[in-house]
Amino acid sequence: MAAVVKSERTAARSAPLSETTVLGWLRKNLFSSWINALLTIVSIYIIYAAVKGFYVWGVADAVWVAKDRRECFDISIDGACWAGVIQWMNNFIYGRYPRGELWRVNLGALMLVLWMAPLWVPRVKDKILIGMSTVFLYPFLAGYFFAGGEKGIFMQVMVTLGIVFLVGNTLNVIIGVSSGRGLREVMIQKLGKQDASDESQRNTILAIFVGALVVVFVLQMWWTFEAVSWTKWGGMFLTLVISGIGIAAALPLGIFLALGRRSKLPVIRVLCTAFIEIFRSVPLITVLFMATTMFPLFMPEGVPLNKLTQVIIAVCLFSGCYMAETVRAGLQAIPNGQYEAAHTIGLGYWGTMGLIVMPQALKHMIPNIVGSFIGLLKDTTLVSIIGLFDVLGMLRSVSQDIPWRGLHKEPLLFGAMLFFIVCFAMSKYSRHLEVKLSAGDNR
Amino acid sequence: MAVTDSDKASAHVKPKERFDFFHDERVRSVFYQLLTACTVGWLAWYLITNTAHNLEIRGMNTGFGFLTATAGFDTDFKLIEYEPGIGTYGRIFLIGCLNTLLVSSFAIVASTFLGFFVGVLRLSNNWLVARLALAFVEIIRNTPLLLQIIFWYVGVFALLPRVKNSVDLSGGAEVLFINNRGLYMAWPVPGDLFWMTTTAFVATVVGVFLLRRWAHKRQDETGQQFPIFSASVALLILVPGAVYLVTGSPLEWDLPTLQGFNFRGGFSLPPAFLALLVSLTIYHAAHLAESVRAGILSVNKGQTEAALAIGLKPGRAMALIIIPQAMRAIVPPLISLWMNCVKNSSLAIAIGYSDIVALFMQTALNQAGYAVEMVGMTMAFYMFISLSISGLLNIYNKRVQLVER
Structure with missing residues (x-):
């Protein structure tokens, strides 16, 4: 019996329609059943109505240049009046900060960029030092730029340290990017000391550092900025100041509270747990009210505490408690073997935590920390309720301004767009980080 | 012989512990705890004496007498x-x-339903619907x-519109009006014999419960x-x-009617309440939609396939197999969301809805x-609510964990 074998090859079938053509894709993803088709049509209608409505109101019929709201109405009765938003733009960003001194705020922002940018440059060394100095030195330097006035001796030292670090940091980055080496190596080489002993190298570096400090200290004694009262701070600038300080303080506070909550010592554990839970179970606005009504009572007589300081303390405590839970989650993800291994090689509690556990936990927590920062940035708008003119406070006061009386929607929409862009970009970035950081774990 | 005896004995005798006071773990632990307790105690004492002193020099009253x-x-x-x-007060x-x-509570119920709905839409196999849901979630x-x-x-x-041009949401039945002063609705006034209807309803609920057990x-x-x-x-209806x-029919309806410049009768909700309810x-x-999506995705695909393999229809598979397992991942974030909802309702103060913060912590405090x-009472109220809700969560987690192997 002859075997039944095909003599020629079967021709390859073409790929399914849904994988190749636009029509196929549409059919698979949008019109796979009658109910899906219905949903698609409804969705298209919703998108059409929303986009068209916004376009007509916000772009086509909108007024971009006018001197007051009446003129807006004269030009177009049912279009958006973006002219008011444009005229108030500086207020949204800087609040009532004196217009002649705005460069100080801009310079402060630029310094932050210079300070932190190296963290994203792969070839730069000493990133931990950069991160620490951002948290502990930058706020003082920037704070002096923003507030101005006479410097106390503490402020003088901090400003000096800040400037020296900023210059060193920037040089370090430039050298790092161009040659892949650290600032220290290059200085040693330039001085021809690369063959000297370690101690001599260290002393040289120290001498340069101290010399720079003295020079900057003497120089900074010559200039002072005009004082700008905190009542003039406002807009996005104030929002970023409060949330920036909040997140910078939240990290160390959160780490200590989380360690305390996981401590084996009952007194410390109970105290930390109670502190965290109290702050987490009440709304931020009550904490802010507590700050404005009760903090003045807490202070000894004759020590005034301005509202901004009260708010910042409240925000720091609040975000610290939330950060503590983030840190705790990060700590729980570290397997017990890491602790045991650390104990085996003879590390004590702080050695184990500081050298073995925390670095791993913090790495896993970076996306969550970015998430907390987004949350804090949004929550900072609450300070407008207790009378600070942050960005939301400024957005709301447009409608109190006489030429623009009653202009509510446009500034609020502008604010929503502003927040959306900032927060969406950050959350996308944190998701990207999450993928990038966990890439090593999912081998 | 003697040698082995002494060996045995030495094996049982513990080596004498050297007690080093400064390096003993227990001494250190007591010391650190004492140090912490003293610091916290001192701080508390410092703040309390400062507060007492400040209250005295400002001539402010203390005590809970104001409540009456x-x-x-x-x-x-x-x-x-x-x-x-x-x-x-x-x-x-x-x-x-x-x-x-x-x-x-209104916002919790409404957001739970809407959140589940959007969460399911996020997973729709309709590309456009999923994208639309994603846009909604990200913007909000x-x-x-x-x-x-x-x-x-x-x-x-x-x-x-103003009161005069109120919109009748009930389409001409004149039981539900909305205008810029709020939402006005008809309100039932139970008559004499209405208790019998209530009793019948309760009895039916019990009956339905028993019927379910019997059917199972x-x-x-x-x-x-x-x-x-x-x-x-x-x-339940019949x-x-x-x-x-x-x-x-022992139930009267108290209808809202336009008298002069405003509505009288019925039940009304101010616009601040409505704005707060909608936004919350x-x-x-x-936020819930993301948790729901993650919860449903966390159920292994094999579960769906197994359910379909034993002949369940897709709807039944979802209801009997997928959702119960997804709930295990959804409920903890759901409950913490409820907690957030209660806490976030405190933002009412920004638009003048008289919640506890606006009414008690601001107006009453200023007066x-x-x-x-x-401040203490308001915070205690929120703490009480949060602790009750997280107590619920713990009970649920215990029950779910029993199911898990």
Whole structure:
């Protein structure tokens, strides 16, 4: 019996329609059943109505240049009046900060960029030092730029340290990017000391550092900025100041509270747990009210505490408690073997935590920390309720301004767009980080 | 012989512990705890004495006596009787608590439904619907809640028509009106015999419960199914309805009617309440949608395939197999979301809804000035709510963990 074998090859079938053509894709993803088709049509209608409505109101019929709201109405009765938003733009960003001194705020922002940018440059060394100095030195330097006035001796030292670090940091980055080496190596080489002993190298570096400090200290004694009262701070600038300080303080506070909550010592554990839970179970606005009504009572007589300081303390405590839970989650993800291994090689509690556990936990927590920062940035708008003119406070006061009386929607929409862009970009970035950081774990 | 004996003995004798006072773990632990307790104690003492001193020099009163003192200000929205000049601060506190609970419980229910709905839409195999749901979630989650609340208030509810041109939402039946002063609706006033309808309803609920147990038992024994859902719905509507009609419809409706410049009668909700309700619902629904999506995705695909393999229809597979397992991942974030919803309702103060913060922590505090007590009471209220809700979560987690192997 002859075997039944095909003599020629079967021709390859073409790929399914849904994988190749636009029509196929549409059919698979949008019109796979009658109910899906219905949903698609409804969705298209919703998108059409929303986009068209916004376009007509916000772009086509909108007024971009006018001197007051009446003129807006004269030009177009049912279009958006973006002219008011444009005229108030500086207020949204800087609040009532004196217009002649705005460069100080801009310079402060630029310094932050210079300070932190190296963290994203792969070839730069000493990133931990950069991160620490951002948290502990930058706020003082920037704070002096923003507030101005006479410097106390503490402020003088901090400003000096800040400037020296900023210059060193920037040089370090430039050298790092161009040659892949650290600032220290290059200085040693330039001085021809690369063959000297370690101690001599260290002393040289120290001498340069101290010399720079003295020079900057003497120089900074010559200039002072005009004082700008905190009542003039406002807009996005104030929002970023409060949330920036909040997140910078939240990290160390959160780490200590989380360690305390996981401590084996009952007194410390109970105290930390109670502190965290109290702050987490009440709304931020009550904490802010507590700050404005009760903090003045807490202070000894004759020590005034301005509202901004009260708010910042409240925000720091609040975000610290939330950060503590983030840190705790990060700590729980570290397997017990890491602790045991650390104990085996003879590390004590702080050695184990500081050298073995925390670095791993913090790495896993970076996306969550970015998430907390987004949350804090949004929550900072609450300070407008207790009378600070942050960005939301400024957005709301447009409608109190006489030429623009009653202009509510446009500034609020502008604010929503502003927040959306900032927060969406950050959350996308944190998701990207999450993928990038966990890439090593999912081998 | 003697040698082995002594070896054995030495093996049992513990080496003598050298007690080094400064390097002993127990001594250190006691020392650190004492140090912490003393620092915290000193800080507390310092703050308390400062506060006492400050209260004294400012001549501020202390104590909880103010709770029985009469309050001289009115509030626009209250669920219990209150008259300025007669009602007490204690009553103001109660009104605030009830208002907070009212708006947050409504928002919790609404946002839970909307959140599940959007979460399922996020997973729709319709590309456009999934994208639309994603856009909704991202836009809402990335803008501050306070901004949304204010937008709904000044951008939507304040722009509604005036009282004269109220919109009749019930389409001509004149039972539900909305205008820029709020939402006005008809309110039932139970008559004499209405208690019988209520009793009948409660009895039917018990009956339905028993019926379900019986149906389950029968299914387990014989495999026959009973149309329990339609039977329950029919019973729940028919029995109380029949009793209601037999007793002669003992329910009057208090209708809102336009008198002069405003509506009288019925029940009304101020625009601030509506704005707060809508914004809280949308904000928390967007957050919940992500949890629901993650929960459903966390169920292994094999579960769906297995369910379909044993012949369940897709709907039944979802209801019996997927959702119960997804709930394990959804409920913890769901409950913490409920907690957030209660806490976030405190933003009412920005648009003047009289919740506990606006009424008690701001207005009453400005009037009477018992800062420490009032702040403490408000925080205690929120703590009580949060602890109750997290207690619920713990009970649920325990039950779910029993199911897990």
